[in-house]
Amino acid sequence: MRSVVPLVLLAACGGGSGPVPTGERVGAGLSTALAGADKQRAPWRCAALDGPTLVDETLKGWKLAGHTLTADATGDFTIGTIADAGGAAPATIAALARIKPKLASANLVIALGGMGTTQAELEATLGAIAEKAPYPVVALPGDLEGAGALTAAIATLRAKGLIVIDGRLAQRIELPGASIATIAGASADSRLVAGADGCAYRAADLPSVLGALTARPGLRILATAEAPRITIEGEPAGELALTPGAGTEIDIVLHGPVSIAASKNRTGGRDADAIALTPGSADATPRLPGGLHAPTAGLLSIKGASWTWKSVADSQ
Numbered sequence: 183m184r185s186v187v188p189l190v191l192l193a194a195c196g197g198g199s200g201p202v203p204t205g206e207r208v209g210a211g212l213s214t215a216l217a218g219a220d221k222q223r224a225p226w227r228c229a230a231l232d233g234p235t236l237v238d239e240t241l242k243g244w245k246l247a248g249h250t251l252t253a254d255a256t257g258d259f260t261i262g263t264i265a266d267a268g269g270a271a272p273a274t275i276a277a278l279a280r281i282k283p284k285l286a287s288a289n290l291v292i293a294l295g296g297m298g299t300t301q302a303e304l305e306a307t308l309g310a311i312a313e314k315a316p317y318p319v320v321a322l323p324g325d326l327e328g329a330g331a332l333t334a335a336i337a338t339l340r341a342k343g344l345i346v347i348d349g350r351l352a353q354r355i356e357l358p359g360a361s362i363a364t365i366a367g368a369s370a371d372s373r374l375v376a377g378a379d380g381c382a383y384r385a386a387d388l389p390s391v392l393g394a395l396t397a398r399p400g401l402r403i404l405a406t407a408e409a410p411r412i413t414i415e416g417e418p419a420g421e422l423a424l425t426p427g428a429g430t431e432i433d434i435v436l437h438g439p440v441s442i443a444a445s446k447n448r449t450g451g452r453d454a455d456a457i458a459l460t461p462g463s464a465d466a467t468p469r470l471p472g473g474l475h476a477p478t479a480g481l482l483s484i485k486g487a488s489w490t491w492k493s494v495a496d497s498q
Contacts, residue, residue, distance in 0.1 A: 225374055226329050228350045228366040229383035229391060236351045244318055244345075249353040251320065255289065256358050262288030262317065264479040265407075265438040266296035266463040268326070270306035273466035277477040277496040278310035281464065284494040285479060288317045290357070292349070294438040294461065295324020295366070295407030299375055304335035307464075312344040322349030322366045324407035324438050328376030350381060353391075355405075359484050361398035362436075363391050365406040369421050385423040392430040401452055401484060402433045409437040412458050425456070432456045434489065436482065439463050444478040444493035452487045459491050466496070 262285040355362035367381030374380025409420035426432040431454035444462030461480035
């Protein structure tokens with residue numbers, strides 16, 4: 183409250199052309215102060231189109247400009263996905279090292295959030311996937327990652343020569359035969375481990391994103407840290423706001439897991455079915471319900487207007 187008092191006093195002492203009741207002036211000043219404090223506490227709006235942009239540059243066959251990452255490539259294309267390492271436990275880092283060769287066919291890897299909370303954890307988990315990799319890694323923050331920790335981790339990894347790109351800034355990814363729109367963060371501020379430094383999206387930000395993706399040629403892919411509305415063991419899970427509705431046509435939704443399991447292998451095409459696919463959890467510890475399991479990832483291969491999904495698992 184001490185930081186609010188000076189603002190209240192200034193409001194109470196302000197001049198004007200006519201007398202204003204003291205209670206009204208104090209009330210207005212208090213409202214302004216509290217509104218400012220709320221704004222300072224608000225998480226990053228990571229799906230907003232007026233947010234920070236990528237630095238314009240070209241990186242080994244990729245062009246970064248504005249909010250867009252564009253592949254300088256033609257023909258078939260494979261996207262690797264990984265999520266929810268949950269931190270840098272030694273068992274998890276070892277599992278990531280074993281999973282990485284199984285992603286070698288990927289032209290791009292997207293980390294769909296949940297990779298760690300601190301800069302050190304994010305350097306370890308993202309570095310385990312990006313070290314000497316033939317692909318860039320786009321790191322979407324989820325409910326665990328803070329913007330500051332992710333930014334610092336990416337800067338350190340880039341200084342080491344690893345190609346890791348901030349998924350908050352790369353809101354659109356253009357590929358041969360496909361377009362990806364990314365939605366980073368969580369819809370509810372209460373889910374953000376990093377609090378005000380976390381990454382959130384608002385339902386009001388999504389219609390323009392989904393509308394623009396609908397209009398793109400080729401496969402239309404939404405990549406999100408949170409899941410769209412799905413059903414697990416007869417119970418609803420995921421976010422309605424991320425579920426394409428009337429007027430939107432999305433073919434695939436790549437999302438962070440709501441359980442430890444990866445999506446089963448399947449195929450599809452440009453049919454606007456909004457098929458939800460998740461790589462499952464890459465965490466090798468019993469942090470999540472379900473106990474110990476083999477950490478998993480996923481590969482989405484695009485050939486013309488068709489796609490194939492394959493899950494891959496750690497094997498010790």
